[in-house]
Amino acid sequence: MQAATNTHSTQVLTQKIKLENEISSHISIKDRISRNFRKEKVHAISVYYDNSTNSKQSRFVKHEGKENVIIIADDIFGENQHEKTLEGNWPEAINRLVTETDKRVEKIDLTQLLECDFSTTTSSSLTASRIVLLDMVKAYFNLRAVCACGIPKVTLEGTLEDWTKLQEKVIKLRNLNLELDFWLNRLEPVIWKLIDTYRGEIDEEFWSKIMSLRSYGSGGEATITGWIAAFFPYDRTKNALHSNSLDRADIPDGVVEVPFTADIGSSFL
Structure with a gap:
Protein backbone atom coordinates (compact mmCIF):
# COMPACT_ATOMS: atom_id res chain seq x y z
CA MET A 1 0.00 0.00 0.00
CA GLN A 2 1.30 3.42 -0.91
CA ALA A 3 1.74 6.07 1.75
CA ALA A 4 -1.03 8.63 2.07
CA THR A 5 1.49 11.41 1.48
CA ASN A 6 2.26 10.33 -2.09
CA THR A 7 1.29 12.85 -4.73
CA HIS A 8 0.47 10.30 -7.42
CA SER A 9 -0.34 6.62 -7.96
CA THR A 10 0.63 4.65 -11.06
CA GLN A 11 -1.03 1.25 -11.54
CA VAL A 12 -0.70 -1.33 -14.32
CA LEU A 13 -4.14 -1.83 -15.88
CA THR A 14 -3.36 -4.76 -18.15
CA GLN A 15 -0.49 -7.03 -19.13
CA LYS A 16 -1.77 -7.30 -22.72
CA ILE A 17 -0.24 -4.00 -23.76
CA LYS A 18 3.42 -3.13 -23.62
CA LEU A 19 4.15 -0.48 -21.06
CA GLU A 20 6.61 1.20 -23.40
CA ASN A 21 4.54 2.42 -26.34
CA GLU A 22 6.78 2.76 -29.38
CA ILE A 23 4.11 4.35 -31.57
CA SER A 24 3.57 7.65 -29.80
CA SER A 25 4.76 9.35 -26.66
CA HIS A 26 2.68 9.55 -23.50
CA ILE A 27 0.13 12.34 -23.23
CA SER A 28 -2.04 12.99 -20.21
CA CYS A 147 -11.24 50.49 -8.97
CA ALA A 148 -12.31 52.92 -6.28
CA CYS A 149 -10.58 56.23 -5.78
CA GLY A 150 -10.68 58.34 -2.68
CA ILE A 151 -9.37 58.67 0.84
CA PRO A 152 -11.21 56.78 3.63
CA LYS A 153 -9.66 58.76 6.46
CA VAL A 154 -7.69 61.99 6.85
CA THR A 155 -5.65 63.40 9.74
CA LEU A 156 -5.27 67.17 10.04
CA GLU A 157 -2.16 67.98 12.06
CA GLY A 158 -1.95 70.82 14.56
CA THR A 159 -4.68 72.43 16.65
CA LEU A 160 -7.93 74.06 15.67
CA GLU A 161 -6.31 77.36 16.60
CA ASP A 162 -3.59 76.69 14.01
CA TRP A 163 -6.18 76.27 11.29
CA THR A 164 -8.22 79.32 12.24
CA LYS A 165 -4.97 81.30 12.39
CA LEU A 166 -4.26 80.19 8.83
CA GLN A 167 -7.68 81.45 7.79
CA GLU A 168 -6.97 84.79 9.48
CA LYS A 169 -3.71 85.09 7.55
CA VAL A 170 -5.59 84.58 4.29
CA ILE A 171 -7.97 87.41 5.24
CA LYS A 172 -5.08 89.71 6.18
CA LEU A 173 -3.31 88.87 2.93
CA ARG A 174 -6.43 89.84 0.99
CA ASN A 175 -6.62 93.15 2.89
CA LEU A 176 -3.16 94.09 1.61
CA ASN A 177 -4.69 94.63 -1.85
CA LEU A 178 -1.87 92.82 -3.62
CA GLU A 179 -4.15 91.88 -6.52
CA LEU A 180 -4.13 88.25 -5.42
CA ASP A 181 -7.90 87.81 -5.38
CA PHE A 182 -7.63 85.54 -8.44
CA TRP A 183 -5.88 83.09 -6.11
CA LEU A 184 -7.44 83.84 -2.72
CA ASN A 185 -10.95 83.40 -4.14
CA ARG A 186 -9.99 79.78 -4.82
CA LEU A 187 -7.94 79.21 -1.68
CA GLU A 188 -10.19 80.64 1.04
CA PRO A 189 -13.14 78.22 0.53
CA VAL A 190 -10.71 75.30 0.75
CA ILE A 191 -9.30 76.55 4.06
CA TRP A 192 -12.82 76.89 5.45
CA LYS A 193 -13.61 73.30 4.46
CA LEU A 194 -10.45 72.08 6.17
CA ILE A 195 -11.47 73.90 9.34
CA ASP A 196 -14.94 72.32 9.14
CA THR A 197 -13.32 68.90 8.77
CA TYR A 198 -11.16 69.50 11.83
CA ARG A 199 -14.35 70.23 13.77
CA GLY A 200 -15.89 66.97 12.57
CA GLU A 201 -18.21 68.53 9.98
CA ILE A 202 -17.43 66.25 7.05
CA ASP A 203 -18.34 67.18 3.47
CA GLU A 204 -17.91 63.96 1.49
CA GLU A 205 -18.38 65.69 -1.84
CA PHE A 206 -15.54 68.10 -1.02
CA TRP A 207 -13.18 65.26 -0.10
CA SER A 208 -14.10 63.34 -3.25
CA LYS A 209 -12.79 66.19 -5.40
CA ILE A 210 -9.22 66.57 -4.17
CA MET A 211 -7.67 65.79 -7.52
CA SER A 212 -8.45 64.14 -10.83
CA LEU A 213 -5.94 63.36 -13.54
CA ARG A 214 -7.15 63.32 -17.13
CA SER A 215 -5.17 62.24 -20.16
CA TYR A 216 -6.24 63.23 -23.66
CA GLY A 217 -4.01 60.91 -25.69
CA SER A 218 -1.93 61.68 -28.80
CA GLY A 219 0.96 62.75 -26.59
CA GLY A 220 -1.05 65.46 -24.86
CA GLU A 221 -0.10 66.45 -21.32
CA ALA A 222 -2.29 65.17 -18.49
CA THR A 223 -4.45 67.80 -16.80
CA ILE A 224 -4.93 68.05 -13.05
CA THR A 225 -8.25 69.30 -11.70
CA GLY A 226 -9.58 69.54 -8.16
CA TRP A 227 -9.21 71.76 -5.13
CA ILE A 228 -5.59 70.73 -4.58
CA ALA A 229 -4.79 73.20 -7.36
CA ALA A 230 -6.12 76.04 -5.17
CA PHE A 231 -2.76 76.01 -3.39
CA PHE A 232 -1.02 77.11 -6.61
CA PRO A 233 -1.41 80.82 -7.47
CA TYR A 234 0.91 80.51 -10.47
CA ASP A 235 2.10 77.76 -12.77
CA ARG A 236 5.72 76.81 -13.42
CA THR A 237 6.18 79.71 -15.87
CA LYS A 238 4.69 82.20 -13.37
CA ASN A 239 1.42 82.63 -15.22
CA ALA A 240 -1.56 83.31 -12.94
CA LEU A 241 -3.98 80.41 -12.49
CA HIS A 242 -7.62 81.49 -12.51
CA SER A 243 -9.15 78.04 -12.01
CA ASN A 244 -8.34 74.81 -10.19
CA SER A 245 -6.94 73.23 -13.31
CA LEU A 246 -3.44 72.98 -14.73
CA ASP A 247 -1.29 70.65 -16.80
CA ARG A 248 0.87 68.28 -14.83
CA ALA A 249 4.00 69.68 -16.49
CA ASP A 250 3.04 73.17 -15.28
CA ILE A 251 3.09 72.36 -11.55
CA PRO A 252 5.56 74.80 -9.95
CA ASP A 253 8.62 73.20 -8.38
CA GLY A 254 8.51 75.47 -5.32
CA VAL A 255 12.21 76.32 -5.55
CA VAL A 256 13.13 79.82 -4.34
CA GLU A 257 16.55 81.32 -5.02
CA VAL A 258 17.98 84.17 -2.94
CA PRO A 259 21.43 85.55 -3.83
CA PHE A 260 23.69 86.60 -0.97
CA THR A 261 27.28 87.56 -0.33
CA ALA A 262 29.37 85.76 2.31
CA ASP A 263 32.12 87.83 3.93
CA ILE A 264 34.72 85.40 5.27
CA GLY A 265 37.55 87.84 5.90
CA SER A 266 39.95 88.39 3.04
CA SER A 267 37.70 87.08 0.28
CA PHE A 268 34.11 87.29 -0.81
CA LEU A 269 31.88 84.52 -2.08
Missing part, protein backbone atom coordinates in the same frame (compact mmCIF):
# COMPACT_ATOMS: atom_id res chain seq x y z
CA ILE A 29 -5.82 12.65 -20.43
CA LYS A 30 -6.16 16.24 -19.24
CA ASP A 31 -4.02 17.53 -22.11
CA ARG A 32 -5.82 15.33 -24.65
CA ILE A 33 -9.25 16.59 -23.60
CA SER A 34 -8.22 20.23 -23.55
CA ARG A 35 -6.60 19.87 -26.98
CA ASN A 36 -9.52 18.15 -28.68
CA PHE A 37 -12.37 20.01 -26.97
CA ARG A 38 -11.11 23.57 -26.74
CA LYS A 39 -14.52 25.25 -26.73
CA GLU A 40 -16.68 22.54 -25.26
CA LYS A 41 -18.52 23.15 -22.00
CA VAL A 42 -18.31 19.98 -19.94
CA HIS A 43 -19.22 21.31 -16.50
CA ALA A 44 -22.34 19.31 -15.72
CA ILE A 45 -23.75 21.36 -12.87
CA SER A 46 -23.10 24.67 -14.61
CA VAL A 47 -24.88 23.53 -17.78
CA TYR A 48 -27.73 22.06 -15.75
CA TYR A 49 -28.45 25.35 -14.03
CA ASP A 50 -27.97 27.27 -17.26
CA ASN A 51 -30.86 25.28 -18.70
CA SER A 52 -33.16 25.84 -15.73
CA THR A 53 -32.08 29.09 -14.12
CA ASN A 54 -35.34 30.45 -12.74
CA SER A 55 -36.75 27.20 -11.41
CA LYS A 56 -33.57 26.49 -9.45
CA GLN A 57 -32.97 29.96 -7.99
CA SER A 58 -34.71 29.19 -4.70
CA ARG A 59 -32.24 26.36 -4.10
CA PHE A 60 -29.39 28.86 -3.91
CA VAL A 61 -30.57 32.29 -2.84
CA LYS A 62 -33.50 33.96 -1.14
CA HIS A 63 -33.63 37.01 -3.38
CA GLU A 64 -35.45 37.19 -6.70
CA GLY A 65 -33.95 38.55 -9.88
CA LYS A 66 -30.33 39.68 -9.80
CA GLU A 67 -28.38 41.11 -6.88
CA ASN A 68 -25.30 43.30 -7.31
CA VAL A 69 -21.97 41.87 -6.16
CA ILE A 70 -19.23 44.51 -6.02
CA ILE A 71 -15.58 44.06 -5.14
CA ILE A 72 -12.97 46.78 -4.61
CA ALA A 73 -10.09 46.07 -6.98
CA ASP A 74 -7.98 49.22 -7.06
CA ASP A 75 -5.11 47.34 -5.39
CA ILE A 76 -5.05 44.57 -8.02
CA PHE A 77 -6.18 46.29 -11.24
CA GLY A 78 -4.64 49.09 -13.23
CA GLU A 79 -5.05 50.57 -16.69
CA ASN A 80 -2.27 50.23 -19.22
CA GLN A 81 -2.39 53.72 -20.70
CA HIS A 82 -0.33 52.72 -23.73
CA GLU A 83 -2.28 49.58 -24.63
CA LYS A 84 -5.63 50.87 -23.32
CA THR A 85 -6.16 47.60 -21.50
CA LEU A 86 -7.00 46.55 -17.97
CA GLU A 87 -4.18 44.64 -16.29
CA GLY A 88 -3.88 43.07 -12.90
CA ASN A 89 -4.12 40.01 -10.71
CA TRP A 90 -7.05 38.21 -12.32
CA PRO A 91 -6.93 35.09 -10.09
CA GLU A 92 -7.29 37.34 -7.04
CA ALA A 93 -10.20 39.17 -8.68
CA ILE A 94 -11.94 35.84 -9.30
CA ASN A 95 -11.26 34.81 -5.70
CA ARG A 96 -12.84 38.01 -4.36
CA LEU A 97 -15.91 37.61 -6.55
CA VAL A 98 -16.33 34.02 -5.38
CA THR A 99 -15.97 35.10 -1.74
CA GLU A 100 -18.66 37.77 -2.11
CA THR A 101 -21.11 35.58 -4.03
CA ASP A 102 -20.59 32.76 -1.53
CA LYS A 103 -21.80 35.09 1.23
CA ARG A 104 -25.09 35.45 -0.63
CA VAL A 105 -25.58 31.78 -1.49
CA GLU A 106 -27.22 30.76 1.76
CA LYS A 107 -28.39 27.21 1.23
CA ILE A 108 -25.42 25.38 -0.29
CA ASP A 109 -21.70 25.73 0.37
CA LEU A 110 -20.84 25.98 -3.31
CA THR A 111 -17.23 26.89 -2.73
CA GLN A 112 -16.54 23.75 -0.71
CA LEU A 113 -18.49 21.63 -3.18
CA LEU A 114 -17.09 22.85 -6.49
CA GLU A 115 -13.73 24.44 -5.78
CA CYS A 116 -10.73 22.45 -6.97
CA ASP A 117 -8.85 21.86 -3.71
CA PHE A 118 -6.79 18.73 -4.23
CA SER A 119 -3.09 18.03 -3.71
CA THR A 120 -2.56 18.25 -7.47
CA THR A 121 -4.37 21.59 -7.77
CA THR A 122 -2.44 24.35 -9.50
CA SER A 123 -3.19 28.06 -9.38
CA SER A 124 -4.62 27.79 -12.89
CA SER A 125 -6.94 24.88 -12.10
CA LEU A 126 -8.06 26.57 -8.88
CA THR A 127 -8.94 29.76 -10.75
CA ALA A 128 -10.69 27.75 -13.47
CA SER A 129 -12.86 25.96 -10.90
CA ARG A 130 -13.80 29.30 -9.36
CA ILE A 131 -14.81 30.66 -12.75
CA VAL A 132 -17.07 27.63 -13.20
CA LEU A 133 -18.63 28.44 -9.83
CA LEU A 134 -19.29 32.03 -10.93
CA ASP A 135 -20.71 30.77 -14.22
CA MET A 136 -23.13 28.63 -12.26
CA VAL A 137 -24.61 31.58 -10.34
CA LYS A 138 -24.25 34.33 -12.95
CA ALA A 139 -28.02 34.38 -13.50
CA TYR A 140 -28.53 35.51 -9.91
CA PHE A 141 -25.86 38.20 -9.62
CA ASN A 142 -24.44 41.19 -11.45
CA LEU A 143 -20.69 40.95 -10.92
CA ARG A 144 -18.71 44.17 -10.79
CA ALA A 145 -15.12 45.09 -9.95
CA VAL A 146 -14.56 48.70 -8.94
